[in-house]
Amino acid sequence: MEADGNFDRTVGYRLISAENGESVVELDVRDDLRQRWGLLHGGVIATLADYCMGTAFYSMNECVAVTAEMNVNYISSVSEGKVTGCGRVKKQGNKLSFCECEIKKSSGELIATASGLYYRVR
Numbered sequence: 001m002e003a004d005g006n007f008d009r010t011v012g013y014r015l016i017s018a019e020n021g022e023s024v025v026e027l028d029v030r031d032d033l034r035q036r037w038g039l040l041h042g043g044v045i046a047t048l049a050d051y052c053m054g055t056a057f058y059s060m061n062e063c064v065a066v067t068a069e070m071n072v073n074y075i076s077s078v079s080e081g082k083v084t085g086c087g088r089v090k091k092q093g094n095k096l097s098f099c100e101c102e103i104k105k106s107s108g109e110l111i112a113t114a115s116g117l118y119y120r121v122r
Contacts, residue, residue: 011044013051021089023055029080039077040111045103046072049114052087053099057118060089061097068096070116081106095120 011033016024027033027048035041050067057065084104091098101114 008051011047011051013048015055016084018055018059021056021060021092023052023059023085023087025052025055025085025087027083027085029078029083034079038079040079040083042072042074045074045083045112046070046114048083048085048103049087049101049112050116052085052101052103053114053116054087054118056087056089056099056101057097060092061120064121065097065118066121068117068119070114072112072114074112076105076109076111078105078111083111 012027014026016026025048029040033040033044049072050070054065054067085101087099087101089097089099097118099116099118102110103112104110
């Protein structure tokens with residue numbers, strides 16, 4: 001599953017791997033993704049987390065799903081370089097699955113954690 005939607009291309013994710021309920025996604029911190037103080041925008045971090053968890057879910061099920069609920073915890077900030085998100089399915093159900101994600105700087109420092117419920121549409 002590549003980042004192939006219009007929005008996905010705009011954000012610019014790079015899917016590194018997605019298999020067995022786990023995914024790894026990279027994103028370069030670009031000027032157009034920073035907020036007014038030069039830091040990667042929180043909405044971009046949340047978007048990356050959602051993409052990581054959704055991709056991890058898709059890698060197990062290959063079905064259409066939507067985000068039912070998502071929580072993001074911002075721990076640190078980043079202003080340059082690359083960030084990497086690692087998503088994983090923690091509990092799979094018939095319709096709802098619980099997923100988690102960690103987003104880190106190139107140095108390995110944790111930027112954010114996220115959790116979400118993904119609803120299988122079909």
